[in-house]
Each structure stands twice: as structure tokens, then as C-alpha cells.
Amino acid sequence: MRYSKLPKENFEAFFKSLEKWGAVYGPVKRGRIYSFEKIKDPNEMSLNYTRTMIPPKKFFVKPRERILRLKDGEWVEECDEEKKVIFGVHSCDINALLILDKVYLSYPEDPLYKRRRENSLIIGISCMPDELCFCKSLGTDFAMHGFDLFLHELPDGWLVRTGSVKGHEIIWRSRELLQEPNEADLENFRKFEDRRIKSFKKELDAQGIADLFDLAYNSDVWKKYEELCLGCGNCNMVCPTCRCYEVCDLWTSPYEAERVRRYDSCFMETHGLVAGGHNFRATRLDRFRNRYYCKSYFDPQAGFNCVGCGRCDEFCPAGIEHVKVLYEIARGRSYNVPILQRKSA
Amino acid sequence: MFQSFSAKVLEVRDLTPKEKLFTLRFVDPHINESFSYKPGQFVMVDLRGFGEFPISICSTPTRKGYIQLCVRRAGRLTKYMHELREGDIIGIRGPYGNGFPMEIMEGNKLLLVSGGLGMAPLRSVLWYALDSGKYAEVRLFYGTRSYEDILFRDEIFNLLQHGQYMNCYVKLSYEIDSPYFSQLENNCPQSVCKGLVTDLFEGEKLDAENSYAIICGPPVMYKFVVKELLNRNFHPGRIYMTLERRMRCGVGKCGHCIVGTSNSIKYVCKDGPVFTYWDVLSTRGLI
Numbered sequence: 001m002r003y004s005k006l007p008k009e010n011f012e013a014f015f016k017s018l019e020k021w022g023a024v025y026g027p028v029k030r031g032r033i034y035s036f037e038k039i040k041d042p043n044e045m046s047l048n049y050t051r052t053m054i055p056p057k058k059f060f061v062k063p064r065e066r067i068l069r070l071k072d073g074e075w076v077e078e079c080d081e082e083k084k085v086i087f088g089v090h091s092c093d094i095n096a097l098l099i100l101d102k103v104y105l106s107y108p109e110d111p112l113y114k115r116r117r118e119n120s121l122i123i124g125i126s127c128m129p130d131e132l133c134f135c136k137s138l139g140t141d142f143a144m145h146g147f148d149l150f151l152h153e154l155p156d157g158w159l160v161r162t163g164s165v166k167g168h169e170i171i172w173r174s175r176e177l178l179q180e181p182n183e184a185d186l187e188n189f190r191k192f193e194d195r196r197i198k199s200f201k202k203e204l205d206a207q208g209i210a211d212l213f214d215l216a217y218n219s220d221v222w223k224k225y226e227e228l229c230l231g232c233g234n235c236n237m238v239c240p241t242c243r244c245y246e247v248c249d250l251w252t253s254p255y256e257a258e259r260v261r262r263y264d265s266c267f268m269e270t271h272g273l274v275a276g277g278h279n280f281r282a283t284r285l286d287r288f289r290n291r292y293y294c295k296s297y298f299d300p301q302a303g304f305n306c307v308g309c310g311r312c313d314e315f316c317p318a319g320i321e322h323v324k325v326l327y328e329i330a331r332g333r334s335y336n337v338p339i340l341q342r343k344s345a
Numbered sequence: 346m347f348q349s350f351s352a353k354v355l356e357v358r359d360l361t362p363k364e365k366l367f368t369l370r371f372v373d374p375h376i377n378e379s380f381s382y383k384p385g386q387f388v389m390v391d392l393r394g395f396g397e398f399p400i401s402i403c404s405t406p407t408r409k410g411y412i413q414l415c416v417r418r419a420g421r422l423t424k425y426m427h428e429l430r431e432g433d434i435i436g437i438r439g440p441y442g443n444g445f446p447m448e449i450m451e452g453n454k455l456l457l458v459s460g461g462l463g464m465a466p467l468r469s470v471l472w473y474a475l476d477s478g479k480y481a482e483v484r485l486f487y488g489t490r491s492y493e494d495i496l497f498r499d500e501i502f503n504l505l506q507h508g509q510y511m512n513c514y515v516k517l518s519y520e521i522d523s524p525y526f527s528q529l530e531n532n533c534p535q536s537v538c539k540g541l542v543t544d545l546f547e548g549e550k551l552d553a554e555n556s557y558a559i560i561c562g563p564p565v566m567y568k569f570v571v572k573e574l575l576n577r578n579f580h581p582g583r584i585y586m587t588l589e590r591r592m593r594c595g596v597g598k599c600g601h602c603i604v605g606t607s608n609s610i611k612y613v614c615k616d617g618p619v620f621t622y623w624d625v626l627s628t629r630g631l632i
Contacts, residue, residue: 070393214607247594248396264599273591274589275398276420280591293610294610297605
């Protein structure tokens with residue numbers, strides 16, 4: 001891997017140079033939440049953000065999008081060709097995109113997802129965990145690949161890791177803005193990583209949890225959470241690895257129709273409903289359990305389906321904590337962790 | 346992945362008041378030629394401008410040039426499908442799913458257990474087995490509600506009366522009396538009985554060692570049929586069943602058909618819809 005150092009004073013110039021590669025999106029504070037938005041001025045960005053509400057999956061599978069357009073009785077496939085640079089993506093989200101890749105880029109490939117993935121650059125950024133992050137326990141706190149560039153915070157700039165050919169190209173083109181990292185930078189990088197590793201407040205002992213979890217299929221703890229959960233589906237919308245979608249056809253004019261897909265949530269009653277009225281997940285318990293099993297599915301090759309970003313905890317109106325549920329289910333009894341103290345705005 | 350191929354409706358036949366049989370042929374002759382499928386696979390029917398739904402193919406790959414779909418009027422899309430006439434164009438994409446491993450079962454006896462609309466995918470197996478002649482014996486247990494609800498009535502009754510000449514034995518159970526059933530019961534008392542499909546197992550000598558069982562029916566039926574089969578010493582690997590779930594893509598992306606737990610997640614559309622009883626034992630929630 002190639003490492004370079006971006007001094008603080010060159011950051012703005014470097015950021016401007018990214019505009020050559022496409023529209024730059026970055027994390028911006030919007031009220032109480034953060035969101036990836038188009039950036040004109042680098043000072044708009046909040047680079048020390050915790051997590052955005054909607055994960056970067058929104059650039060590749062949109063919340064609501066047209067997948068086909070009906071023209072003279074035939075479907076026409078279309079894809080937007082916007083070139084994007086997604087700046088400031090955290091490691092967990094980069095790992096989540098790799099999980100989405102496994103689904104959407106396996107045969108048959110999703111043409112829209114593939115096109116958008118090819119058309120975008122991912123620039124990662126290092127972060128400090130807050131009280132909800134548990135990515136370290138799942139091994140997703142450090143992105144080894146899946147990005148073009150990754151910026152690590154140093155007191156006087158950034159240590160830049162290069163993760164792809166495109167990343168090398170960017171570095172090459174702005175080589176006069178960058179320096180070779182020296183011993184002091186290495187020491188600072190090491191210090192930052194040490195501090196980061198030590199600041200995790202939540203952890204999950206993922207060893208063997210898949211089996212314990214499987215055995216708890218009929219556990220009473222599910223019943224407790226069935227009462228607690230509101231079934232709103234917020235957790236699905238904000239989850240960086242949730243990918244269910246629903247498809248419907250809409251008429252835009254008397255002669256034209258389009259096939260639209262939108263995010264679906266497994267907490268909706270219709271998620272398991274089939275024609276004739278049979279529902280394969282009729283109760284909220286079934287649906288709650290289905291989500292947790294889907295998120296905690298241990299794939300022998302890919303590992304867990306969850307990246308520990310903490311979004312579902314932050315945006316759950318009922319204050320359900322993912323890790324706490326996992327512990328309680330695995331141990332078969334209530335587990336004494338104080339209910340999350342919500343930050344006031 | 347999203348695109349469907351145009352297919353022309355060649356024939357629409359009423360099977361029952363609720364179900365219709367659609368015979369389709371692809372407009373593009375090359376696709377018509379190259380479209381190959383296995384019994385038990387399904388296609389996505391694309392009613393352009395209205396939506397898509399998964400339907401299993403009920404014709405057999407041994408009879409080429411067309412595919413047949415048996416569709417029950419159950420909702421918005423199937424209601425629209427029922428309004429189709431000969432000559433209309435619809436979209437088809439697929440075939441999807443794994444289908445039945447017909448080659449593995451060659452030389453063995455087949456026991457098909459179907460309830461209600463479950464006859465549709467099993468008809469594909471039934472005629473594949475009879476057309477190819479590679480199977481020692483085909484036994485069909487068919488549970489139906491009433492005389493009017495019997496799908497493919499002519500075929501079933503023909504096999505019921507004359508099937509033994511090609512080693513095919515059909516047994517029928519019904520829930521609502523009808524004069525036709527009384528007549529049938531008089532003619533062939535061992536093949537027709539009142540009750541559920543599991544009642545057909547009574548007094549039946551099944552050769553569990555050399556048989557494969559194939560089940561399709563409403564979701565409640567599986568557990569009871571599997572229990573009967575296990576009582577008769579069927580090996581779990583010799584019990585096949587084809588399942589149903591909500592599907593939007595057919596290729597393992599939309600997430601609706603996910604079943605299972607942390608150790609074993611199955612997509613019914615791409616890992617199934619045909620599963621053995623081993624899969625049921627390792628993946629909770631399948632049946």
C-alpha cells in the first residue's frame with residue numbers, strides 16, 4: 001500500500017482537486033443529524049461526525065428509484081451516469097458496502113448498482129467511536145480495502161492510504177500537495193489508533209454467538225422485545241447493510257409507466273405476505289426475530305452481516321440496543337446494561 | 346436482471362372457477378428455442394405497467410415450444426392476468442430457482458403429494474416422469490377440497506382410471522361431497538376417499554428404500570405429510586418439497602424470501618424453492 005502525508009494547509013487545495021473526478025459529497029450537519037450532501041466548500045463539512053442518519057448505500061441503491069421505463073410496450077433500462085466522490089466515509093460504512101457488493105454484484109449483477117459503484121470514488125476517513133459504536137468487536141473498525149483513499153487524522157494533517165488504482169491516480173495528480181510520511185507521523189498515527197481502540201464503550205463477544213443465537217429460537221426474550229419494539233422499520237432504513245427492496249409499477253402518464261423500487265422494511269406486515277393472504281411472518285415476534293437473525297447471520301466467508309455502526313440504536317424510538325438484544329438472546333435472560341441515555345439536542 | 350422477454354398468450358383455459366391455465370410462447374424464436382427449465386423452477390410473470398409475480402411452471406420440459414402457467418385469481422395482479430386473452434403479450438423472465446433433481450431420482454419410485462394449488466408445480470414433475478419413462482413408478486396423492494377445485498381434472502381422472510398401464514397410480518382425497526365423487530368411489534374404491542391428503546397414506550405400502558417423496562401444497566400441509574413419511578421410514582434426504590414466499594426479484598437480492606437463523610440463512614428464490622428435509626432440519630422456519 002502507498003502512504004503519503006497531506007499537510008493541513010494543503011487540504012483545501014487537495015479537496016478542490018477532487019472535483020475533477022465528479023461531484024463531491026461529504027458529511028454535513030443538518031439539525032440534529034449528519035447527512036452526506038453535495039459539498040461546494042470544504043468548511044461546510046463536519047469531518048469529526050459520529051454517523052450519518054442514512055448510510056452511503058443511498059448513493060448506490062436509492063431510497064426510491066426508477067429501474068425500468070415502459071416505452072412502446074417494452075421496458076427500457078436507464079441509469080444515471082453522475083460521477084461521484086464520496087468523501088469522509090467511515091470504516092464501518094466501507095465494510096458495509098463490501099457486504100452489499102456481495103449481494104448486488106453476485107450473479108446476476110444489479111446493473112444500476114454496478115454502474116454507480118464504478119462511477120464513484122470512496123474516500124474514507126478515520127473516526128473516534130462514540131458510546132454506540134461496536135465495530136471493533138466485529139472487525140469492521142479498520143477498512144483494509146473497499147476504498148480509493150483513506151485519510152487518517154494526524155495533528156498536523158492526514159496520513160493517506162491508497163486503496164485502488166484510481167486512488168493512485170489521484171495521489172499522482174496532486175503529488176505536489178503531498179509529502180512522504182516521516183517517523184513523527186507514524187508515531188502520531190500509532191497514538192491515534194491506540195486512543196481509538198481504547199475508547200470503545202460497547203463490545204460484543206461475537207465468538208460462538210451464532211450458535212447460541214440459533215439455539216435461542218424459542219427464547220422468551222423475543223417475547224419481551226416483541227412488546228418493546230414499535231415495528232416502525234427505522235432500523236432498516238438507517239442500516240448500512242439492510243437491502244430489502246419492494247417493486248411496484250407506476251403510471252406517469254396515460255401512455256407511460258415506470259417500474260420503481262424502494263427500500264422495504266422487514267418490520268412491515270406485508271414483508272412476508274403472499275397472494276391468498278398467508279403471511280409467513282405474521283406476528284411482530286416473527287419479524288423482530290427475522291431481522292436479528294438476518295443481521296447476525298454468520299457467513300463462513302463474509303462474517304457477520306452487521307458492521308456495528310450503531311445507527312439502529314441511535315434512531316430506534318423505543319431505545320432498543322442491538323448489542324443488548326444479542327446478549328440477552330444468547331444468554332436467555334435479561335442482561336443488566338443500563339438503557340441508553342439519549343443525548344439531548 | 347430486470348428485463349423480461351415478451352411472450353404471447355397462445356391459449357387461456359379455465360381449470361376451475363378460480364384458476365386458469367395460460368399457454369405461452371416467446372415472441373423471439375431464439376429464446377423460445379433456448380429457454381430450458383427443470384420441473385420445480387419458476388418464472389417471474391411481468392405484466393408491464395402493473396407488476397411482477399413469481400409463478401411455477403406447470404408444463405414439462407419434455408414438451409417443448411411452449412410453457413404453461415396455472416394462475417389462481419388471488420389478488421390485484423392475478424386478477425389482471427385473468428383478463429388476458431389469446432394473442433396478448435406479457436413479459437417472462439427466468440427460469441429461477443433450483444428445481445427438482447430429476448436425474449438423481451432416476452430409476453426410483455416417485456411419490457408426489459400435493460394439496461390444492463400444489464398440483465401446479467407437481468404436474469411438471471408428473472409429466473416429466475411419465476414422458477421420460479425413467480422412473481420405476483409414479484404415485485400421486487392429491488388432496489382437494491371439492492370436485493370443482495380439482496386442477497387438470499381430465500388428466501387426473503384419466504390417470505386415475507388408466508394410469509396403471511404406465512405405472513402411475515393416482516389417489517384422490519376430498520373434503521366436500523359431490524355425486525361425482527360417490528360415483529368414482531364406487532368405481533375405484535381404493536383410490537378415492539373422503540378426508541385430507543394425509544388420510545391417503547392409510548393402508549398404503551410404500552417402498553421407502555427406493556422412493557423419493559415430493560411435496561407441494563398449502564403451508565400447513567408440509568408438517569403433517571413429512572410426519573407421515575418419516576413414520577414410514579422415509580430418509581430425510583429423500584423427501585423433497587417446494588416452498589412459497591413473497592418474491593420481488595427472483596435472484597436473491599430483494600430479501601423478502603429470506604428464511605433461517607444466524608447459522609443458516611436461505612433465500613427461497615435462489616437456494617430453493619426445492620428443499621430436502623435436511624434443509625428443514627438445519628434452517629429453522631422453512632416449514
